[in-house]
Amino acid sequence: MSNSRRNFFKQVAAIGAGVAITKPAKATEEFPGYPDSYGILHDTSLCVGCRSCEAACNEVNQLPPPEKPFDDKSVLDKKRRTDDKAYTVVNRYKDRDGEKKPVYRKIQCNHCFEPACASACFVGAFTKTPLGPVIYDPSICVGCRYCIVACPFNVPAFEYDEPLHPRVMKCTMCYPRLLEGKLPGCVKACPVGALTFGKRKDLLSIARERIRKHPDRYIDHIYGEHEMGGTNWLYITGTPFEEVDLRMDLGVTPAPEFTYSALSAVPMVVGLWPVLLTGVYAINKRNQKMAKKEEEEAVLAAIDKTRKEEQAKTETALERAKKEQQKAIDIAVKKALEETSRSKDKEENE
Numbered sequence: 001m002s003n004s005r006r007n008f009f010k011q012v013a014a015i016g017a018g019v020a021i022t023k024p025a026k027a028t029e030e031f032p033g034y035p036d037s038y039g040i041l042h043d044t045s046l047c048v049g050c051r052s053c054e055a056a057c058n059e060v061n062q063l064p065p066p067e068k069p070f071d072d073k074s075v076l077d078k079k080r081r082t083d084d085k086a087y088t089v090v091n092r093y094k095d096r097d098g099e100k101k102p103v104y105r106k107i108q109c110n111h112c113f114e115p116a117c118a119s120a121c122f123v124g125a126f127t128k129t130p131l132g133p134v135i136y137d138p139s140i141c142v143g144c145r146y147c148i149v150a151c152p153f154n155v156p157a158f159e160y161d162e163p164l165h166p167r168v169m170k171c172t173m174c175y176p177r178l179l180e181g182k183l184p185g186c187v188k189a190c191p192v193g194a195l196t197f198g199k200r201k202d203l204l205s206i207a208r209e210r211i212r213k214h215p216d217r218y219i220d221h222i223y224g225e226h227e228m229g230g231t232n233w234l235y236i237t238g239t240p241f242e243e244v245d246l247r248m249d250l251g252v253t254p255a256p257e258f259t260y261s262a263l264s265a266v267p268m269v270v271g272l273w274p275v276l277l278t279g280v281y282a283i284n285k286r287n288q289k290m291a292k293k294e295e296e297e298a299v300l301a302a303i304d305k306t307r308k309e310e311q312a313k314t315e316t317a318l319e320r321a322k323k324e325q326q327k328a329i330d331i332a333v334k335k336a337l338e339e340t341s342r343s344k345d346k347e348e349n350e
Contacts, residue, residue: 031229031254033113037132038178039200039232040187041207042106044244045217046194049076049090049104056189057088057108060174079245082107083157084169088186093244103237105244106186106195108171109134109155110224111232116255117168120150125168132200132232133173141168152228152250173232200232207236229254 055070057063064085068075076092088108095102115134118126125141128134147168148156159166174184182188187197196203204225211218223235228250235241241248 031114033200033230033232034130034132035201037130037200037232038173038198039111039132039203039234040173040184041196041198041203041234041236043194043196043210044103044105044235044237044239046192047090047104047106048192048194049073049092049102050191051075051090052189052191053106053186053195054086054088054090056185057171058086060177060185061087061172063087076104080107082109082155082170084159084161084167087169087171091245093239095239103239103244105235105237105246107155107245108186108233109173110153111171111173112228112255113230113232114228114254114256116150116152116228117147117156119256120146122146129175131175131178133175133178135172135175136168136170138165138167150255152247152255200234203234207234210236226252228252 051070051073054066058065058070066075066086076090079091080086080089082089088106090104090106093103093105111128111132111134113128115126115128118124118128118134122144123140123142125137126134126147127137143158143166145158145168148158156168156170158168174182174186177184183197187195196206198206204222207222211220211222217238218236219238219240221236221241223237223241223246224231224233227247229252235246237244
């Protein structure tokens with residue numbers, strides 16, 4: 001039994017044990033975030049909507065190319081959200097009065113201190129790392145998609161067109177690059193400095209200093225400093241946050257407090273999860289075996305078809321060669337008879 005499968009059943013058993021708890025689950029203590037974690041500050045007053053960040057994200061994460069190239073600005077005519085083929089998107093927001101220039105905002109995972117996706121995941125597929133990013137392990141994911149429903153920022157997306165091994169896809173803040181000491185792809189590609197990478201505590205100081213120096217340019221608020229208990233992705237802007245689709249109704253309470261309350265209200269569903277997840281696991285395994293069997297049968301059928309085609313070609317070639325040989329013999333015999341006839345006629349004439 002593989003480690004992933006063993007861990008899966010251990011976690012399922014733990015979920016089943018939780019059914020015996022009749023008292024509503026109490027949320028964990030508020031987590032203030034890792035003190036030396038990193039983050040990214042997005043200053044919308046500097047963003048020009050060039051989509052260089054999108055192109056860099058696409059390249060770094062080896063995502064499929066978009067339907068329209070990254071220099072095609074027509075995609076900004078409508079609002080977009082992240083999906084399984086785009087971990088980040090830039091949206092354009094027009095000024096209501098038409099007096100100011102459009103505002104652009106980059107959208108991606110906000111990497112919460114206490115992620116709703118992680119608190120809603122029964123198998124621990126999501127992890128908040130000390131560096132700051134929230135990462136995902138597809139090897140233990142069972143595809144329940146609770147993380148997608150739980151995210152208050154509507155970020156995670158599911159690979160619906162992947163039949164065998166669908167994953168939940170989202171920005172990782174380029175976690176593998178951080179481990180190598182490199183900048184996130186989007187930050188490195190930004191040509192105007194709208195994205196700043198660094199320790200979160202330093203980014204807060206930078207944001208406060210910009211707001212202090214330019215009170216006419218910015219709203220006196222750093223989005224993500226306290227929202228949902230805090231995030232590692234921060235925003236400052238001169239446009240009301242609601243007008244750039246940043247929710248202001250989330251409050252400062254971490255997501256797990258809401259998640260645990262919701263789960264405690266449905267003990268029967270939680271009790272059925274071990275059975276359900278075991279069934280899902282078995283179905284997935286069966287589908288994989290069937291897919292492998294079908295693939296092997298398809299290969300054998302292709303080999304057999306090729307063999308028969310080659311045999312038919314060989315037989316046809318032999319038949320053609322036989323006919324050509326017989327034709328050559330007939331011609332030679334005819335020529336010999338003609339020469340014999342001519343010789344006989346010549347002798348008679350002499």
